Amino acid sequence: GAGVSQTPSNKVTEKGKYVELRCDPISGHTALYWYRQSLGQGPEFLIYFQGTGAADDSGLPNDRFFAVRPEGSVSTLKIQRTERGDSAVYLCASSLDPGQGAYEQFFGPGTRLTVL
Amino acid sequence: KQEVTQIPAALSVPEGENLVLNCSFTDSAIYNLQWFRQDPGKGLTSLLLIQSSQREQTSGRLNASLDKSSGRSTLYIAASQPGDSATYLCAVKDNYGQNFVFGPGTRLSVLP
Numbered sequence: 001g002a003g004v005s006q007t008p009s010n011k012v013t014e015k016g017k018y019v020e021l022r023c024d025p026i027s028g029h030t031a032l033y034w035y036r037q038s039l040g041q042g043p044e045f046l047i048y049f050q051g052t053g054a055a056d057d058s059g060l061p062n063d064r065f066f067a068v069r070p071e072g073s074v075s076t077l078k079i080q081r082t083e084r085g086d087s088a089v090y091l092c093a094s095s096l097d098p099g100q101g102a103y104e105q106f107f108g109p110g111t112r113l114t115v116l
Numbered sequence: 117k118q119e120v121t122q123i124p125a126a127l128s129v130p131e132g133e134n135l136v137l138n139c140s141f142t143d144s145a146i147y148n149l150q151w152f153r154q155d156p157g158k159g160l161t162s163l164l165l166i167q168s169s170q171r172e173q174t175s176g177r178l179n180a181s182l183d184k185s186s187g188r189s190t191l192y193i194a195a196s197q198p199g200d201s202a203t204y205l206c207a208v209k210d211n212y213g214q215n216f217v218f219g220p221g222t223r224l225s226v227l228p
Contacts (some may be wrong), residue, residue, distance in 0.1 A: 004159075033215070042120070042205050042218030043160070056214045091159055103148055103209060105216065107159040 002026070004108035006092050012114045013082055021077040021111045025094030032075050033105065034067055035091040043091050049075060050097075082115045089113070118143045118210050120219035128225040129196055137191040137222045139206035144184045147209045150216065151180050151191050153202040160205065164191070196226045 005024045013019050025032050030051050035043035045059040049069045057067070064082075069075040079086055089112050093105040119142045129135050139149070148167045152160040164173045164180040166189070172181040179192040189206055203223045207216040 031214070035218075040220070042207070042220050043216075045215035045217070048214040050214070058213070059215060093160075104150065104162055104165045105160075106162060107152075109159040 004092055004094055004106055006090075006108040006111050008111060009109065010112045010114075012116065014116050015082060015084060017082050017115075019079050019082055019113065021079075021090050021113070023075045023077070023092030023094075023108060025073065025075070025092070026106055027073075028096070029094035029106075030072065030097045031095045032069060033093040033095075034075070034077050035093065037089045037091055037110070046077070079113075082113075084115050087113055087115045118146075118208060118217045120206060120208055120217050122204075122206060122219035122222050124222060125220070126223040126225075128227060130227050131196060131198060133196050133226075134192065134194050135196055135224070137193070137204050137224070139189040139191070139219055141187045141189075141208045141217075143210055144187050145211045146184060147211050149180075149182055149189050149206060149208045151178075151189075152205045152207065154205060154221070155202050163204075193224075196224075198226050198228045200224060200226050 007022045032049040034046040037043045047067045048056040052072045064080045067077045089110040091110045093107045095105045121140045123138045150165045151163040154160050166173045166182045177194040182189045203221040205221040207218045
């Protein structure tokens with residue numbers, strides 16, 4: 001079926017506003033990852049979901065960042081009181097259940113967030 | 117804390133050349149290593165995944181090797197083509213968690 005999709009592709013907001021970024025993983029993939037990529041850098045891990053639960057949120061930079069995956073499929077990354085330093089490309093990836101040893105990640109095209 | 121570096125940061129070669137991209141990691145207790153390519157303004161495309169028990173993986177003109185003990189992986193591209201121009205990133209998953217740690221990438225330009 002389709003690959004990982006992310007919406008919106010671009011988001012411009014003002015400092016202090018709230019934003020939501022959406023990720024639709026590949027059907028059947030129970031593992032979902034969020035990353036943040038700044039210009040010229042590799043992606044930086046934010047949070048990992050296994051099913052509905054956040055199994056590892058150690059990469060979230062502070063409590064302004066939060067992510068949910070209520071039904072174990074679509075995930076939303078939420079950023080409160082945005083700051084200019086939050087400007088980056090936010091990438092989502094999914095993979096098959098790690099318990100099966102299938103760790104290959106498939107990435108979406110990303111959401112480019114610009115905070116003015 | 118795992119750190120991943122990639123050398124060179126950028127590489128420009130004429131079409132047809134064979135080339136090697138390097139990836140180094142500081143903690144050898146890895147579960148696997150994955151190579152990706154990223155085109156400008158796009159997401160990442162998976163190229164090869166090497167499990168920690170493997171020494172290499174091949175796909176078409178690409179060959180990736182893994183030497184865990186020395187903390188190194190190489191991506192070999194044979195007979196390079198202009199369409200290979202992209203940024204190549206390596207990422208390692210260690211044994212402690214579920215996240216991948218990425219290198220900064222090597223920006224490859226293959227000139228026609």
